[in-house]
């Protein structure tokens with residue numbers, strides 16, 4: 501089997517999950533860890549047995565590096581991805597792919613002209629309930645999809661924003677709860693529902709005013725072309741990280757995700773369809789535990805020369821949904837970059 505050489509840029513909170521996933525397969529080897537903070541790069545390199553660098557541009561001419569994982573602040577993803585794709589590297593970027601739509605488009609263009617692939621980390625698509633919901637929609641076994649509801653109520657403390665100073669700011673985070681925490685659930689809703697025809701959203705800062713510039717709470721009504729409607733509520737203003745809740749209503753039954761268990765409600769009876777197993781897969785449960793599965797799948801696609809399915813265009817769809825929520829919410833033009841998003 502071809503061993504793909506890997507590098508991780510950004511040695512912060514999420515990076516260990518990537519390093520462990522690379523190590524947990526036989527087809528990849530972590531060769532370099534890059535962080536602008538020299539001490540962080542060194543500690544990470546020591547821990548995962550790879551080289552340590554401070555400038556990602558040193559990766560561009562390295563023939564031993566095939567895949568680069570972007571685990572950096574949001575506003576850095578686009579330029580790094582473009583540079584790496586232009587150098588022929590495969591890029592797996594953490595969500596969101598970018599902090600505005602033009603940057604995301606630049607990434608798509610770079611991927612189009614590169615021998616490298618661009619993959620986006622939406623690991624919740626690999627959760628068993630997500631796969632079952634998607635299969636139920638596609639098989640039509642419960643009849644047509646009617647409407648969907650997604651609820652994310654999490655807690656992010658003021659300390660969380662102080663730990664990494666790019667968080668909580670329009671320029672570097674690109675938004676708040678929408679673009680950072682609830683992006684996974686919005687991605688699932690757009691994946692399930694298909695093409696979106698209009699969005700009406702609302703955002704507010706309910707408890708973190710003075711700590712962050714961006715929103716900590718948002719809701720949206722999402723209308724899909726096929727007449728399906730999605731309602732969404734997300735907030736970092738809760739006091740615990742509750743499991744994501746989904747309700748997917750079909751003409752002949754309803755799928756419910758509660759406490760990571762998927763239930764079918766049909767003919768007045770509830771049936772358990774799936775529950776979290778003891779899979780040994782790493783990841784905080786409220787992040788979803790599909791990181792390792794997604795990373796291994798990306799490597800398999802690269803090795804076999806097959807296009808990875810969660811590519812730049814998939815990342816862009818979710819970013820467009822987020823842009824639609826921001827631009828319809830009427831927040832002050834001067835404070836955020838999303839008013840340039842296409843209006844709906």
Ligand SMILES: NC(=O)c1ccc[n+]([C@@H]2O[C@H](COP(=O)([O-])OP(=O)(O)OC[C@H]3O[C@@H](n4cnc5c(N)ncnc54)[C@H](O)[C@@H]3O)[C@@H](O)[C@H]2O)c1
Pocket residue numbers: 509510511512513514515534535536537540554556570571572573574576594595596621623663664680787788
């Ligand atoms: N998929 C998920 O569920 C999930 C969960 C958490 C975080 N994330 C994503 O992972 C990314 C990183 O988040 P985090 O929480 O690990 O952030 P973090 O602040 O903990 O880590 C970011 C690291 O990037 C480094 N960095 C900053 N500028 C750099 C540069 N120019 N070159 C190299 N390194 C640089 C910082 O020094 C820091 O170590 C974000 O996109 C975030 O949204 C995804």
